[in-house]
Amino acid sequence: MKKIVFFNNKYINSKNAFISYEDRGFQFADSIYEVIAFINNNFIDLDFHLRRLRRSLKLIDIKYSFNKKNLQKIFKKLIKINKNKKGLIYLQISRGVQPRNHSYNKNLKPTIIIYTIKKNLNENLDKLSGKKAITYPDLRWKRRDIKSVSLLPNVLAAKAASKKSAYEAILIDNDFVTEGTASNIWIVKKNKLITHPANTDILKGITRQSIVKIIKKEKLVLSEKKIKKSELFIADEVFLTSSSSFVTPIVKIDNKLINKGRIGKITYNLAKIYNSKFQ
Numbered sequence: 001m002k003k004i005v006f007f008n009n010k011y012i013n014s015k016n017a018f019i020s021y022e023d024r025g026f027q028f029a030d031s032i033y034e035v036i037a038f039i040n041n042n043f044i045d046l047d048f049h050l051r052r053l054r055r056s057l058k059l060i061d062i063k064y065s066f067n068k069k070n071l072q073k074i075f076k077k078l079i080k081i082n083k084n085k086k087g088l089i090y091l092q093i094s095r096g097v098q099p100r101n102h103s104y105n106k107n108l109k110p111t112i113i114i115y116t117i118k119k120n121l122n123e124n125l126d127k128l129s130g131k132k133a134i135t136y137p138d139l140r141w142k143r144r145d146i147k148s149v150s151l152l153p154n155v156l157a158a159k160a161a162s163k164k165s166a167y168e169a170i171l172i173d174n175d176f177v178t179e180g181t182a183s184n185i186w187i188v189k190k191n192k193l194i195t196h197p198a199n200t201d202i203l204k205g206i207t208r209q210s211i212v213k214i215i216k217k218e219k220l221v222l223s224e225k226k227i228k229k230s231e232l233f234i235a236d237e238v239f240l241t242s243s244s245s246f247v248t249p250i251v252k253i254d255n256k257l258i259n260k261g262r263i264g265k266i267t268y269n270l271a272k273i274y275n276s277k278f279q
Contacts, residue, residue, distance in 0.1 A: 005115040006078060024108075029148060030104065034089075042278075043072070049206055062110055064093050084116045088244060089117075132165065134161050137157075144202055145202065185238070189231070195222075211241055232253055233258075239264075
């Protein structure tokens with residue numbers, strides 16, 4: 001069955017979705033993206049995603065206007081055409097095409113691609129399972145708050161995790177935890193939830209924002225502060241959050257068990273509350 005994608009304002013066969021060799025997203029990673037989970041046309045945390053998309057476009061000076069209603073129409077049409085009931089929407093916008101030059105022209109026409117990815121989200125919703133992680137040096141640039149496609153350090157870290165049969169690599173910068181290759185990292189210590197502050201050192205994750213709201217609603221204790229690498233190994237609980245894996249318990253880091261390899265109570269309860277929005 002052929003796959004249809006939305007490419008530069010047209011619905012076309014994915015096999016015909018070619019970008020120019022001079023597209024700045026291809027040559028310079030001069031591009032931003034978003035990944036949005038969906039179940040039966042319910043787009044999870046859509047407003048958060050669109051807010052971050054606008055912010056990323058503004059911060060790197062890409063001129064592209066959109067509105068929620070029109071994007072939803074595109075998403076729903078792709079879901080219908082491709083017969084996807086659940087999965088992920090991938091949206092990427094590059095600055096556009098021009099002869100290779102580090103400096104960019106001001107009036108470029110952005111390249112836009114939107115497509116669906118089939119994913120069995122029930123794996124994350126029906127049964128929580130504890131995962132293994134490794135620690136790995138954070139080699140990224142200093143504006144990690146921008147959701148750029150410049151992901152080479154993440155790719156290398158993720159491959160290092162894969163080689164050790166780990167689910168995620170927890171990135172370490174000057175002996176402090178920043179985030180995962182595709183997730184935000186949380187620890188629980190003495191019933192206090194701790195995660196890195198939302199500054200330029202990390203991406204302000206969408207699921208992270210939802211979990212912060214839940215924590216406040218449930219009147220739990222939250223501390224947004226830097227976490228030392230050593231604190232990971234003495235935490236009562238560790239979990240990660242992301243738009244594609246939701247709330248995922250981490251029960252082993254660098255071959256050291258967390259909470260004796262068991263999923264913690266706070267992690268379990270947060271996952272249960274968050275997952276209820278998918279019902």
